[in-house]
Amino acid sequence: MTSLATVAAQGADLVAPAAPDGVFSLVWLLIALPLAGAAILLVVGRRADRWGHLLGTLMPVASFIIALVMFAQLLGRPDEQRSVVQHLYDWMVVGTFRIPIAFQLDQLSMTFVLLITGVGSLIHIYSIGYMRGDPGRVRFFGELNLFVAAMLLLVLADNYLLLYFGWEGVGLASYLLIGFWFAKPVAAVAGNKAFVMNRVGDMGMSIAVMLLFVTFGAVGFGDVFAAVPQADETTLTWIGLALLFGACAKSAQFPLQAWLLDAMEGPTPVSALIHAATMVTAGVYLVARSNPIFDAAPAAATAVVVVGAITLLMGAIIGCAKDDIKKSLAGSTMSQIGYMVLAAGLGPVGYAFALFHLLTHGFFKATLFLGAGSVMHGMRDEVDMRRYGALRTVMMLTFVGFGAAYLAILGIPPFSGFFSKDKIIEAAFSQGIVIGLVTLVGAGITAFYMTRMIIMTFFGKARWDDDQHPHESPPVMTVPILVLALASTVGGIALAWNSSIESWLAPVVGFSEPHLAIPNWGLSLITLVVVLVGAFLGWAQYGRAPVPVTAPRGAWPTRAARADLYGDALNESLFMRPGQWLTRVLVFVENRLVDGLVNGTAATIGGISGRTRRWQTGFVRSYALSMLGGVVLVGATFLLVRL
Amino acid sequence: MNPENYLVLSTVLFSLGAVGVLVRRNAIVVFMCVELMLNACNLAFVTFARMHGTLDGQVIAFFVMVVAAAEVVVGLAIVMTIFRTRRSASVDEANLLKY
Secondary structure (H helix, E strand, C coil): CHHHHHHHHHCCCCCCCECCCHHHHHHHHHHHHHHHHHHHHHHHHHHHCCCHHHHHHHHHHHHHHHHHHHHHHHHCCCHHHCCEEEEEEEEEEECCEEEEEEEEECHHHHHHHHHHHHHHHHHHHHHHHHCCCCCCHHHHHHHHHHHHHHHHHHHHECEHHHHHHHHHHHHHHHHHHHCCCCCCHHHHHHHHHHHHHHHHHHHHHHHHHHHHHHHHCCCEHHHHHHHHHHCCHHHHHHHHHHHHHHHHHHCCCCCCCCHHHHHHHCCHHHHHHHHHHCHHHHHHHHHHHCHHHHHHCHHHHHHHHHHHHHHHHHHHHHHHHCCEHHHHHHHHHHHHHHHHHHHHHCCCCCHHHHHHHHHHHHHHHHHHHHHHHHHHHHCCCCCEHHHCCCCCCCCHHHHHHHHHHHHHHHCCCCCHHHHHHHHHHHHHHHHCHHHHHHHHHHHHHHHHHHHHHHHHHHCCCCCCCCCCCCCCCCHHHHHHHHHHHHHHHHHHHHHHHHHHHHHHHHHHHCCCCCCCCCCHHHHHHHHHHHHHHHHHHHHHHHCCCCCCCCCCCCCHHHHHHHCHHHHHHHHHHHHHHHHHHHHHHHHHHHHHHHHHHHHHHHHHHHHHHHHHHHHCCCCHHHHHHHHHHHHHHHHHHHHHHHC | CCHHHHHHHHHHHHHHHHHHHHHCCEHHHHHHHHHHHHHHHHHHHHHHHHHHCCCHHHHHHHHHHHHHHHHHHHHHHHHHHHHHHHCCCECCCCCCCCC
16 A cells, blocks of 8 residues: 555656567557458458358457456566557658557556457357347448457557547447448437537547647657646646547537437447447546646646536436436446546546446446347337336346346445445545535436336336237347346456555556545445435335336426437537528528629620620621721831831 | 832732722632732832842742732632532622621
């Protein structure tokens, strides 16, 4: 613990990275494998129907195995040698400015690589069962591999430009997979919406990269972070805000949160992998990776906290009202990522816990989504929870997995969420009573909507139609659920044991112990009471009386939450409609003013020529007369000038 | 003998030719009037050459003759073709090339 505190005091150390020797010379292979899988599957297409899903699953599994070997090697090294940079080649060289294709494997990216490839592999396996019989299964696996490759590029990049490349890559994969069933108009529109809103955030990202280049003359992590102490705080604040804006879009944070709920139109494994466990956490990664910038710009860090707090409550409230199981989970994802963003904004007291919660959330939210997918699979793609009920007996394994994840997200000890969320609440209270209360209330609301979800789905009376025949999913789907459920159960205690996650991450993101006025166990107890109250309220509302099959009208908060707290309405009235007016004005100006000028000129010249061409009468003698007249004129002029 | 008389003659011939071109309709006659104008010019050239005692004007007169001969070849061919297609040598009727 003492070593931890010393590291904490000085924040993240900047240590020279180690050379990529031994197994670390294979860092590039982590990305290359899924990329090759994507290339093969997308090129070969349906001819690979019989083996495409196997190849698509093999690639992330192979990456995961390599990552595990690397992780074991890193564990065996002392702290300061745990950062490895592999330089492949120079991507672009302009004078002294060079952008290398180089991968940085350190504690932070290692954590992400393990999460992406581990959870990714399980979800690939699950997809074999979930997508069985879908004509586009090979395309699905190809695009899923593309996502894994892009996400690995994002977390392994050693400079902001390469990170941006991966950032765009995951955006593309997300767009392709949300609109996977593009024949459904609603899915195609949802894909477009996600893409457009991410473009808005990418604007912030690109501005941030440009600002970094202008300020520091470099975009490599090492160069930038070494130069941060000499930089002007205002500039750093702007860079931080621009980065935050990019992170908001990717992580579905307020004010760019509206796309995530529609993104649930994609296949459920996509929702589990991209829109719950990995891609949406890229914003948290970005803030944690840029920790020297945010540490040096307190105003930007405060903005991060505010964004996280708002989204945390918004997502939780939306999750309470949605009847679509996936949308309710999407609200929950927003809320949980709000927790992570909030924690990341708290500075060194929060980074490690943000990433800790990111890991446990990756486990339990993936379990919840895969569980929801398993329910949908057995219910012919019915997503309305009011049409579920009493499924615990027919889907025993799914229920067990879902239940474990339920206890984990609530934060019931000893499930994983208890350790991670409790730490975030502690860190929040140590920084201010208001944000502390926000996280505490959020935990209560989380308990409410999750209790509502699990009661409506698995308990009570069966409310499905007579021609529904719910059944348990095949083992290829239930086994990944159970493995992830196991991770959700023991993952927290394993990582929290002896503060291992904090000391593992401290060299990269720094760490300082949160100091509270009351003992830690007291706060844990209060949190637990709030969670139990939330769960009890959920039971009181949905467990005691039968759930109506058609949704009641509800009070205004319910209706507001069903309408995504008017996020779409806000975007439409603030941006879409003024945008449309602007285009109309521009079209008017274009048609009347610009075109009028151009067309008017052309018409004038045309009219003049129409009149003057009448002079060409075709009579030779009149031409001769004009020639004579001309000659006389010229001759007369010469004579006059002479005189 | 006063050279100015030759210049007066040249002017008269040129004016005759010009008026002929303007007022006559028959292509052959117009053509002949053009020749008249050219030869009026030749006369003026030769006169000036004589007056200045140089050979320049005479040389140019030869050039004009050569050009006129070539022009006659082309011009008469055109006139013949027009006559064949339109059964008339009137320059007023050959007025298709217009607005």
